[in-house]
Amino acid sequence: MRRTIDWADGAIVIIDQTALPGDYHLLALRTVGELVDAIQRLAVRGAPALGGAGALGVALAARLGGDVRADAELIAAARPTAVNLRWGVERALTKLGQGADAVLAEAQAVLTEDEQLNKSASAHAAGIVLAECPRRPLRLLSHCNAGRLATVGWGSALGVVWHLHERGLVEEVLVDETRPLLQGARLTAWELAQAGVPYRVQPDGAAAAAMARGMVDCVLVGADRIAANGDVANKIGTYGLAIAAAHHGVPFVVVAPSSTVDSSLADGTGVTIEERDARELTEYAGIGITPPGAEVFNPAFDVTPAALITAVVTENGRYVP
Template identity: 50%
Template sequence: MHTLQTTSLRIRDNALFILDQQALPQEKRWLDASTVEALVGHIHALRVRGAPLIGLSASLLLALLAEQGHSRDALLHALETLRASRPTAVNLMNNLDRMKLALREEGFVAALVTEALRLVEEDKALCDGIARAGSALVKPGSRLLTHCNTGGLATAGVGTALGVIQQAHRQGKVANVWVDETRPLLQGGRLTAWELGELGVPYQLITDSMAASLMAKGLVDAVWVGADRIAANGDVANKIGTYSLAVLAKFHGIPFYVAAPRTTLDPHCPNGEAIPIEQRAAAEVTGAAGSFGAVRWTPPDAQVYNPAFDVTPATLISGWVLDSGIVTPEEVEKGVFAIAR
């Protein structure tokens, strides 16, 4: 496979590397992800993360393994192992469904490589479409609030919600971005703050519990988030804390937008209750570890509930911004997502 480079993925000398998103922003460290075991480990540890990026990394790895001479049966086993690595984000399943079709072709090696590279280019185009559609909703002088990380680190392109914000900033319409730190792994504080700084977008970092007070003071004009899965009825699974923001936005009369590519749609999932929610390790909220060592701030026997995602009901969402354009609540009520594919 030829050389490939995105913000967070790299192919060099027939090997796949991922940018370690646990090391950011202090260090830009590339890690080998050229085996199924390695990539699954990176996915579980969130060293590679973001629904679109996870799907792309798995697809590229399958293509590389095919080029290395792995049999069709071995590749099918690898595909199913990768599929099981992240239950909530449907982009992974959608991408692997396409790779599975390529695997059935007589010349499956070339077909897998072609499909994986096509998925990367499609994701870039999807991000651009989202940015164009979404930026039209941003009013001049907007103070926007975002959650988790939805930029180029999470996609092959400019990102989803953060891509919208970047485009609106270029148009001179963004006064400030409120960045939720996003517990439990601080992906807003570590990653979104870093990306906005690199892009020159003005921002202020807040803790997740501060959003209500900002809204009450009239300091938030719209909320923009991404998605890991959109159900047929419009319910959205996203990073834990998203639902709270939607409730707050509804109460304060603030628009709440979800930005996502079509690869995030799951018309076979009837509603949010049917979306599997991944549980994360208790250590992610009981303390912290890093180059400084380790610290625990809870009692040794503290019991922890640590879901990685929550579900925002469609009734709280002002609009779904896809690469194809803006989907309204009225369209969702008519079942547009149920027939999206």
């Protein structure tokens, strides 16, 4: 599969993740407004991929002219929880004084590094999973999408599955459907099918029951922001998974590049949690499914305390707060 996000012919080219799994097609984004819209409606998503989007967005703005720093701030603010988006923007801005070509070269370096760093992080994590889980082959549980589609081209948490599958060590992956936009059922399941990895999709609410039945050897998730103390912000439902895993003695492993660590935050209480449109819960395919006027609590992310996490793993190995 091609990169999730790339640069070609003067445009940012992304795989449109809102169309999967029914339709695989590419979008060419030629304005900053188009990029911001793609980020906000999750056509491109996943913390590492957003880092690439932020860097390429600055490169695009630099080539178009205008107020590049104002455009950069629009991009960085498009989604508040994932630290990688602003990180990518700020990294590309360091080259602004050297001209548009230098900014683009830096953005392209971000893309290349992301693939390499996630391969390394997931390889480290695979070793930790094998050390923590004696059963073979392994039964793994995935939440949201932390595969190729969430990164530039390899995957963080799902990258662990690729490493283990190559060695014949995966029995199956239980895939949480993942509210609110079903990134597990739509995207992770699609990636696993493409790779020939056995999987089953389950409702988010079934995860604890699966652990109680002894169906899960390890939980693997990515991260959108990691606080200095090791608290992890990730897709809503991750916190509940970690509580269930701790109760059942199931290892809980977080995999992400070090750019996801926000050392400015002492702990997870400082993470800004994005709230999604109420219609994601009150409607299905444009048809109302709740009583008119129903109030909604629809956070996109939650924060899992470090005490519930077996290991946070980056390209440098196990993260030590």
